[in-house]
Amino acid sequence: MKREVIRVEPLSTYLEAWKAPTSAVTRAGSLIFVSGFPPFDPATGKVLEYAPIERQTEVVLEQMKLCLETAGASLDSVLKCTVYCTSVEKFAAVNAVYARYFPKDPPARIFVNVPAWPGPFDVEIDCIAAV
Secondary structure: OOEEEEOOOOHHHHHHHOOOOOOOEEEEOOEEEEOOOOOEOOOOOOEOOOOOHHHHHHHHHHHHHHHHHHOOOOHHHEEEEEEEEOOHHHHHHHHHHHHHHOOOOOOEEEEEEOOOOOOOOOEEEEEEEEO
16 A cells, blocks of 8 residues: 655645654555644744643644645544643643534544653644545
């Protein structure tokens, strides 16, 4: 099965500026793999520095939505998400925002506590979706 890299602008450019050796989205057959992103400010392309966790989560999920739509999918086609967060104390706040994006029949998910990121933010979410 051939792997296809899908550019998602402006996110792919933001990743390149960050020198991140990753693609925004890859597709193999009917599966789409969306990378986790820091919460990039949509107006500037810079990371939202320690914005409230609710705002960071919204931005990250909007970025995921853009990636999915660029690849021909949607939030409804997500099979699994992994949420990475710097504090389990932020679980309820992240969950509240996440539930707005997946209000019915949410995908499988895991919440992973990470000690830190190489930047001033608290959350990333990646996913696997089907087309």
